[in-house]
Amino acid sequence: MSVFNRGDDGGIGRGERALLIVPDRAGHAGLRSIEARIEEAAGLAMAIGIDVVARRSYRVRQPRPSSLLGKGQVEEIAEIAEQHEARLLIVDAALSPVQQKTLEEETKCKVIDRTGLILEIFGERAATAEGRLQVELAHLDYQAGRLVRSWTHLERQRGGFGFLGGPGETQIEADRRMIRDRMARIRRELEQVRRTRGLHRDRRQKAPWPVIALVGYTNAGKSTLFNRMTQASVMAEDLLFATLDPTMRQVKIPGFDRAILSDTVGFVSDLPTELVAAFRATLEEVSAADLILHVRDIAHEDSDAQAADVEAVLAALGLGEEDSPPRIEVWNKLDLIEQPERGEILGEAQRRIDVIAISALTGEGIDQLREAVAAELHAGGxxxxxxxxxxxxxxxxxxxxxxxxxxxxxxxxxxxxxxxxxxxxxxxxxxx
The missing domain is CATH 3.30.70 (Alpha-Beta Plaits)
Known part of the structure; x- marks a missing residue:
């Protein structure tokens, strides 16, 4: 499902020319540089084939309720979009419906915010019935405040929504009721999925095999590590959100007849609350694991910030360090690091008992990781x-x-x- 209707009414599609705007809010710098934020936002756009033709950051001292950005900034954005023939404006921030509408009117571009962009990626990548339901629920939750007439196309997707009301009911009321009814139906379906998953999880816990869950920032290399350890062929590309649906495979761990390795959806900074809630059932797999491997792209300039974002999402799901299974940090992508920094990272990893440095791509450190996993699974016995x-x-x-x-x-x-x-x-x- 797309945030926009991809018909002839101005929807977006692959190859769409876009202008990327990253608001730099005073007092909200966090751990990331503005350059890193621009690169990540551009990566999100390119993940679904959008052609980012220009990138700009704007200092925002006091967000405008009507447009987020100042009048002069909006006018400049409109000029840049026209110069580059961009029909799409991506704003790397959460926009209110009013702000989105104002920017569309002032820039003559279709406008999508960070939440909408991530939903767009998830809608394209979800492969299983559960994943599609979760994305649709998050999408409907997001769209509820952005009601437009095009949402009547939902009526034709799954057998209709029933009676839409009498002649005195406005279209927005009908749309709102359609969305509300559809969300209730999806929640019931996901609850059934959750119960089924719980039964499967109970059976796995009765089986004689420990479960190890991979978590980490998107594009940290989880799927590459998953393939390396299990000899599987899960999609592993240099893309944000290459993996959305959880995958499980058998893995060999010293001292165990077998173990189960679970690959999960990647996290991202400012993950939309709609998606955190929708994917809660999927991420319950993490809470039921015997061990969590937190995979980090140690070669990334924002590795520390990314790790903090992962921990924040886990904590939001009730998986803070004190309430979750034991975890090991896996510092991945050693193959991208040159000396002397490489030696410093290896030295730091050796000094810490909860860190293993590896390259999932070349296989360096994988044997040590298997030994560390075995030791942790036997620890505290x-x-x-x-x-x-x-x-x-x-x-x-x-x-x-x-x-x-x-x-x-x-x-x-x-x-x-x-x-x-x-x-x-x-x-x-x-x-x-």
Missing amino acids: QTRRIRLNAGDGPRIAWLHARGEILEQQMDGDQLHLAVKLSPENWARFDRL
């Missing part, structure tokens, strides 16, 4: 003695796969074991 019936093959196999067998003796048809397991796995074993 408690040793207990238990007795099982020798014919209880599934539970015996579960203990061998999830724990460290210290002693094993047969006594008739009884098997006596001394097993070291993490507290989480002891709780899981009790539920088997």
Whole structure:
């Protein structure tokens, strides 16, 4: 689903010429330089084939309620757009419906803000039924404040919305009711998906395999690492949001018969609240994991800021460091770093027990990462003695796969074991 109707009424499409504007708000500099913000916003646009023909930043001391930017700035933007024959204006900020409408009128361009741009990417990339539902829900939530007549095309997408009201009902009221009803229907469908996913997750926890979740900023190299560790072929390109739908594959970890590696959607700064809420069900996979690998693009100039953004989103999902599974930071893309900086990064990683430096592209450091994952999965283990019936093959196999067998003796048809397991796995074993 697109933020814009891509018909003959002025919608956007691949190859659209666009002017990119990045407002530089006083007191909102954060950890990123304005140049880095411009590059990331341009990358978001190019991810869906938009041709960014000009880029500008504007200092905003006091945001205007009607247009965000000052009158002179808006006039200059209109001139630049005309000079470059740009029909689309991308504003790397969250615009109110009034601000969006004013900018469209003053610049004679179609206007899309950061939230709309990210929704546009997600709408194009979502591959599964669940992903499409999540994107549509986020899109409808965003569009609810930007009601236009073109939204009646939703009526034809999935069998219609029912009776639209009598002659006294205005079109905006009908559109609003269509959106509200559709959102309620999607939420019911996603709740069913969430319950099904929960059942699958419960079954996985009863299975004798630990689950490791990859998280990180978009384009940090998660999918490349996923492919390297699992010999899979998940889409891994130098694009923002190359992966949207969660993917799981078997991975070999020392000391375990097998483990499950989960690749998840990448995060981004100022991730729209509509998307955080919509993708909550998908990201529940992270909270249920035994270990989180936070993949960082250590070669990126804003690596620290990106890491902070990932932690902020995890905290918003109730996965702050104190409330989530243990995690290891994976400093990726060593292949892009030259000496002496490379030596400094390797030295810093060696001094920290929760960091492994790698290149997912070349394979450097992958063996060390596997060893670190194995050590973390075994860390904090408690040793207990238990007795099982020798014919209880599934539970015996579960203990061998999830724990460290210290002693094993047969006594008739009884098997006596001394097993070291993490507290989480002891709780899981009790539920088997």
